[in-house]
Amino acid sequence: MCGIVGYIGTQAATDILIAGLERLEYRGYDSAGVATVEADKINCVKAKGKLFNLREKLEQTENKSQIGIGHTRWATHGKPEEHNAHPHLNADMSLAVVQNGIIENYLELKSELISKGIEFRSETDTEVIPHIISIFLANSSSLLEAVQKAIARLEGAFAIAIVDANNPFELIVARQQAPLILGFGQGEFFCASDITAVLPYTRTILNLENGEIARLTPLGVEIYNFAGERISRFPRTLDWNPVQTEKQGFRHYMLKEIYEQPAVVRTCLDTYINPNWHADENPDYSPVNIGLTPNLTDDLKHIQILACGTSWHAALVGKYLLEQVSGIPTTVDYASEFRYSPKPIIPNTLTIGVTQSGETADTIAALESERARRADLEPKFQAKLLAVTNRAESSIAQICDRIIDTQAGIEIGVAATKTFVAQVMGFYFLSLDLAFRQKTISNSRIGEIIEGLRHIPSQIETILDTQAEYIEELAHDFTAETEDFIFIGRGINFPIALEGALKLKEISYIHAEAYPAGEMKHGPIALLDNKVPVVAVAMPGSVYDKVISNAQEAKARDARLIGVTTAMNATEAAHTFDDMLTVPEVDELISPVLSVIPLQMLSYHIAAIKGLDVDQPRNLAKSVTVE
Structure with missing residues (x-):
């Protein structure tokens, strides 16, 4: 700020x-x-x-x-x-x-x-x-x-x-x-x-x-x-x-940064995935190298993540991965709230601060207060601090024991895009490292996840190559009279619904809210009519049928339905959705890195067509350095 x-x-x-x-x-x-x-x-x-x-x-x-x-x-x-x-x-x-x-x-x-x-x-x-x-x-x-x-x-x-x-x-x-x-x-x-x-x-x-x-x-x-x-x-x-x-020929920094995401993911993979690790060789070293030391990982029983804004959404994806892949109970708190209502002190807890700039005042202050309140306790209760940040030289790096540098490069657009994806990648690496250390999933499953991550850059490129023109055309339908949007998702893709809603309201000034798809009928469904579009993140996997069912409830209330799903599912999904933003086939566990891309593009094009200042939306700043 x-x-x-x-x-x-x-x-x-x-x-x-x-x-x-x-x-x-x-x-x-x-x-x-x-x-x-x-x-x-x-x-x-x-x-x-x-x-x-x-x-x-x-x-x-x-x-x-x-x-x-x-x-x-x-x-x-x-x-x-x-x-x-x-x-x-x-x-x-x-x-x-x-x-x-x-x-x-x-x-x-x-x-x-x-x-x-x-x-x-x-x-x-x-x-x-x-x-x-x-x-x-x-x-x-x-x-x-x-x-x-x-x-x-x-x-x-x-x-x-x-x-x-x-x-x-x-x-x-x-x-x-x-x-x-x-x-x-x-x-x-x-x-x-x-x-x-x-x-x-x-x-x-x-x-x-x-x-x-x-x-x-x-x-x-x-x-x-x-x-x-x-x-x-x-x-x-x-x-x-x-x-x-520099913009390098793009109309806005945000669009440039959306298109930089394949390169960012490749850099993350090259930096942190150990190329010599092979699941079938039963190696005794981790498949990823993020520099975690034994004092951070030994006897780890609990993780708490502190973040704000888009970083909070990345942390929610991280919570899912750390619990489902690493088997470690994890909580996610707004840093601004945690400072004034800290959780009970639990032994062997890793506290993670997530901030793009490394300077977010609330996140830094929350981490410092957590270290201070644990300082005089016996060793198992003392603070273990890890940061996920895009700035290795930032303030948060000075107060944490270790950082995961997300390697996204400079991001100028106020609305985070490539740094969100890079933060999510950081949580994949962290969860895989801890899963290997804790033996919560097999080496073969770890290998499958890594192989899936390796395909992500080319899959993002496919989305950008095949969907950009369609999404820009679709965006014209929501620039004149649309005042509200609803986003829904379940499981690991509910945070993507939250992120999609945030991106839209940040840069287009259209009111948007996100809900777990199963919660629509517990109140938010009252908002629906033919003037409120609903975006459903419906990636194939354990909750796909449930999301489709929830989307059909919205369709019955005359809402225009936009589905984010895989190309392979497009024919079936066409019976439910009025419009579809398709992504390549992907493991459900990895799908958030793909499902967020069309939502970034949709928000960008709606704002750009409306003639708004995409890179510098009103009332917002890139780095919030005061409470």
């Missing part, structure tokens, strides 16, 4: 700030602004709405400053108006601050500042920061010291960047529970909320950790803890390519 970019070097700062904000706009796009230092003055330009509004303003001015900060906002405190946009300035407009996060004690600080005669220009929590820094600056030996003193007054989660007209050759940044990275170039240095902002300029990166503050000057970077003690750490070099952040 919100994106920060900072630059100091030899180039025109404004160009770099705008380019960086373009790559961060998925984090927030209610308003944007930049502040640069030139001729001992702060030059601050802000605009409401999308970034192009700010760009148009900046094109009317010439600014050669070589130091500055920029921000793209997702509104928390204060409406998305220009006066609430960042950067925020102190009283004499000599110092500017951008912030990601929430200052929880800002009302107390604001009241104190008002009593000192300070007038506020916004309704944001951020504006207290430049005023507090300015007060401390009057009695400090340096800008760095003043920022350190100001930070001691702040409560909450924040990442901040500061420039000061009276200190025109330094940029100060600090991090507490909100992501911030530093980039190292040739005679130039960067800060940003995400690596994507600096990839075109450098791949040498250092992640600030919680409780760290950094001073960037034309000569280099100094890092300190909040107590003022100097810290020595070395940056690392990424192997990411800036091309990964």
